[in-house]
Amino acid sequence: MEMHLYNTDGRESQVFKPIQEGxxxxxxxxxxxxxxxxxxxxxxxxxxxxxxxxxxxxGYDVTxxxxxxxxxxxxxDGDEGEDKMIKAAREKGMSVWDIARFFExxxxxxxxxLNISRPTVSCRATDHIEDMIGMVKTLEEKGYxxxxxxxxxxDTSKFPEYGxxxxxxxxxxxxxxxxxxxDNKRNYSDFVLWFTNSKFENQAMVWDSPWGKGYPGxxxxxxxxxxxxxxxxxxIHCGGIDHVPIHHTNEIAQSEAANGCRWVNYWVHNEFxxxxxxKMSKSKGNFLTVQSLxxxxxxxxxxRYLLLGGHYRSQLVFSWESLDAARSAxxxxxxxxxxxxxxxxxDRELGDKAQAYMNAFEEHLADxxxxxxxxxxxxxxxxxxxxxxxxxxxxxFRMDSLLGLNLEESAGAEEETAExxxxxxxxxxxxxxxxxxxxxxxxxxxxxxxLARGIRIVDTPQGxxxxxx
RNA sequence: GGCGCCGUACCCAAGCGGCUAAGGGAGUGGAUUGCAAAUCCAUGAUUCAGCGGUUCGAGUCCGCUCGGCGCCUCCA
Numbered sequence: 001m002e003m004h005l006y007n008t009d010g011r012e013s014q015v016f017k018p019i020q021e022g023x024x025x026x027x028x029x030x031x032x033x034x035x036x037x038x039x040x041x042x043x044x045x046x047x048x049x050x051x052x053x054x055x056x057x058x059g060y061d062v063t064x065x066x067x068x069x070x071x072x073x074x075x076x077d078g079d080e081g082e083d084k085m086i087k088a089a090r091e092k093g094m095s096v097w098d099i100a101r102f103f104e105x106x107x108x109x110x111x112x113x114l115n116i117s118r119p120t121v122s123c124r125a126t127d128h129i130e131d132m133i134g135m136v137k138t139l140e141e142k143g144y145x146x147x148x149x150x151x152x153x154x155d156t157s158k159f160p161e162y163g164x165x166x167x168x169x170x171x172x173x174x175x176x177x178x179x180x181x182x183d184n185k186r187n188y189s190d191f192v193l194w195f196t197n198s199k200f201e202n203q204a205m206v207w208d209s210p211w212g213k214g215y216p217g218x219x220x221x222x223x224x225x226x227x228x229x230x231x232x233x234x235x236i237h238c239g240g241i242d243h244v245p246i247h248h249t250n251e252i253a254q255s256e257a258a259n260g261c262r263w264v265n266y267w268v269h270n271e272f273x274x275x276x277x278x279k280m281s282k283s284k285g286n287f288l289t290v291q292s293l294x295x296x297x298x299x300x301x302x303x304r305y306l307l308l309g310g311h312y313r314s315q316l317v318f319s320w321e322s323l324d325a326a327r328s329a330x331x332x333x334x335x336x337x338x339x340x341x342x343x344x345x346x347d348r349e350l351g352d353k354a355q356a357y358m359n360a361f362e363e364h365l366a367d368x369x370x371x372x373x374x375x376x377x378x379x380x381x382x383x384x385x386x387x388x389x390x391x392x393x394x395x396x397f398r399m400d401s402l403l404g405l406n407l408e409e410s411a412g413a414e415e416e417t418a419e420x421x422x423x424x425x426x427x428x429x430x431x432x433x434x435x436x437x438x439x440x441x442x443x444x445x446x447x448x449x450x451l452a453r454g455i456r457i458v459d460t461p462q463g464x465x466x467x468x469x
Numbered sequence: 470g471g472c473g474c475c476g477u478a479c480c481c482a483a484g485c486g487g488c489u490a491a492g493g494g495a496g497u498g499g500a501u502u503g504c505a506a507a508u509c510c511a512u513g514a515u516u517c518a519g520c521g522g523u524u525c526g527a528g529u530c531c532g533c534u535c536g537g538c539g540c541c542u543c544c545a
Contacts, residue, residue: 013485038545041544042545043545045545167472168541170472170473171471172472218543241473241539242540242544245472245540246543269545273545279538279539281544311483314474317481321481322481322494325480325495339507370484372484372491373483376482379491440503440504443504444505451506456506459507461501467507
């Protein structure tokens, strides 16, 4: 199956053609670990996970690389502002190194809860300082840099295609409109490759370099690490749409200047998750974390379902109402799987009819990851009266291996924990006895009591069972 | 000021020129139940913000108007 991806570079949907037959190199910008990731941050990782599953399913051997930015970055542009890592360290009374590990661990935990598979390679910026220095040296040798105010800058005027992907040439940027202008720059769009003139206190993260003690610029890490693990040219680069004009633009300039060739073939950018009050961001304080959703009683997978319910290139406004809707839908799917499972196991092979469903699903998935249609496909197969339960299960599990809602595991998980509480069984027996004696006051009392303990009674013609709420 | 996106039923949301406008949630009616829950069945836009235009044909293309959002700053 051919995959179609919307390529920001060219602004059109294109057929994915790998550089190397049967392989796909995928680089995704990872988190800066100075704070908890918020649920908006999790949107790209979720869609990238689906992309990776899809590529793998369609027969590509995927190498997925993600960086962990554990080097301090500024809270503002230029030389202003405070280093995020240092700020966090001061506030938490921890070293910057500990801060980085702490939030990196929290990040992996969030990914796990969202059923996002780990990248093939995850690389910390602090472990790759030499690679970055090497790339800056190459750029210097090729004449793309200048030193000013102690920092090494990339001279964007030396790179004629600067801003091509972002279509920057069409825009009249309002220079200095909201940020002070860095007088050390020759051109507005120039950016720092290596800092040596830091004014920060507590510079724990400093490395020796040909230009003096300092630390790398904001954009060089992705270029250096992606080149190291995926080569000078690779297939797909993912990230948030906000990265288009600055971060990815600078990455392209650096990488293509240093490597002397085209760098990335497909740029896949996800749109933002918004709050009703506007963009979700740490600085605005209007953000939620996966943990805060869990604290409110949601399953992290409810949020995954919510994300899958909209297309990744559309803005999505988060609301508790839509999360409720996603939870209802997801729980319903899990219940249906559970019911089907009681009728038997999933077939190993898909029959003709089931295959038609799978084909449609694959087509929608391959159509620039149209996950809303994929979910609709799941629902429509469930309604099919001519399809056997075992075929339905086979389809659902196959589809879910691409969407990652963990339906099979969720349907089974309740059974296991169910066995643990012995007195739950006793209460149910007591309730059934009460019902037999038409003592409904007592039976309803027990039902309420169990519900308070997170257990919902389900009366069926075959008898009484229960499930976790 | 410049660039870009969006406006589809009560809510979320597909749709990218052509069969009866996906799907989910909520609601309503019915079956089932001691009552619930769950489940099953049924039910929803002559219409896609508005107005013009192109076309045999437009939610889908073009223009304008109104409304919302994002970017131009580190940001997912």
